[in-house]
Amino acid sequence: MTLDLDAYLTRIGWSGERRPTLEVLRSVHRAHLLGIPFENLDPVLGSAPSLALEDLEAKLVRGGRGGYCYEHNTLLAAVLSRLGFRVTLLTARVVLGAAPGDVRPRTHMMMEVEVAGEPAPYLADVGFGSTGALIEPIALVADAELRDTPRHHRLVHTPHVGPLETWELQAEKSGVWEPQYAFTREPFEAPDYEVINWYIATSPRSPFSRAVYAQRTTARGHLALSGLNLVETAADGTVEERRLADSAEVLRVLARDFAIRLPRDIRLPD
Template sequence: MTSDRAADHGPQPAPGIDLDAYLARIGWSGERRPTAQVLRSVHRAHLLGIPFENLDPVLGSAPSLALADLEAKLVRGGRGGYCYEHNTLFAAALTALGFRITLLCARVVVGAAPGDVRPRTHMLMLAGVPGEPTPYLADVGFGSAGSLLEPIPLVAGAELHDSPRHHRLVNTPHDGPLEQWELQARTADGSWESQYAFTLEPFEAPDYEVINWHIATNPRSPFSHRVYAQRTTPNSHLSLSGRTLTVTAQDGTREERELADGAEVLSVLTAGFGIRLPEGTRLPE
């Protein structure tokens, strides 16, 4: 099958992760074997353990995707990151645990107007489990209440009740030689909302370096000038966009409030999102 070949022969992240430190950071202490159960468990632990945030671009720099720098920031530094940081780190950890990793890139479609074609800017991956013919879509870097809590098998029509969330994978039509996949999330009203679309073309680390630079430094990129933060907890999902703080409960109900100023934003990032801010951090006006 095409998906199995992709999982077997895709680009592999560089070795060398401090697996002990990473697993301690996400609070995971299970048996280190490349099984589907371990994949689901580590995936959920990462989502609960490390927040999503884009402070580096807002403060004027493109974050490094070097593994040592990611460990210093996300593992030891008490920080979070955005998709390239999260998924580069996660892919290295899964590789160290014995999973086969194929790196992919998706077009984010949630919130897009009909007919809009967005660039492929979101990093995700396939994780192959030894002995299983079908890989799993894994993604710990999609900063949204619609993101996967656990990986989902790469099977058309597959549904995942990653409680309290509910996802499915479908094939969608498009112009191109490769079949297109779409991740959808169930909304509070019972409808399916498209999150992102992707093909199984493998991507390499230098591809993400280019995309990362564009997203972090392009003045038209919202990530370069607006604070975004996400934190998933066992009971809720916290989202910060600019000064708008949204708390989504397990039943889908939402509460929003506007923060007063940059000082309150920094306070909420520390107290609510668990982000250890660099000393002297000040947000641009």
């Protein structure tokens, strides 16, 4: 399938010269993150979302839906390739919230993007559902810092076993660097994500199969829904939390506040 680039760029509200430059990479990345929400309704409703490009276009571009990391980053990788960038798919271990000594599996998808004329590639990722997510790509350089306003990120090397260097993306929170995920630059391929996607969507041990998660970053701040818990983080860091009454209110909030076009006759499990 050939991606409908015009429809995608309309969906994220981006217009500009379609060339593989650093400014285009940054602005498309930001527009995607602000334009398409993060959500896991398909796994909660009992199915693994398709990662086929035609299905991602139908859902995220034309269908008014969001998705989780495999959907977002598969779509963005196709877009960037069409724009002339060289893209390598990567996979990370999420360390955010992990207890000391925990070793989580590699389940998060992101990508390395080469930009002609730039001395180093960039880490791009529009599918990390968190206030610590990148708004713009960051140079893959040890100790590189990025002020992707209103956020602040850096990349560092961490101790590792094996021949490949381990990188860690960190987000600054109240003056403290908070680890988000760790990865190596080993390339992954589409079939690898088919396996990971199936496990994350269908395993009873996966949090994404058990409760609704939604994230939306806007110019005013960030909305995060986890089950019945709704957290709104303003651009100045102010946080407001409230607990929704039931699944009916969850659906209303998803449609109104997260701008998700819900499937007809949707019913969430209790």
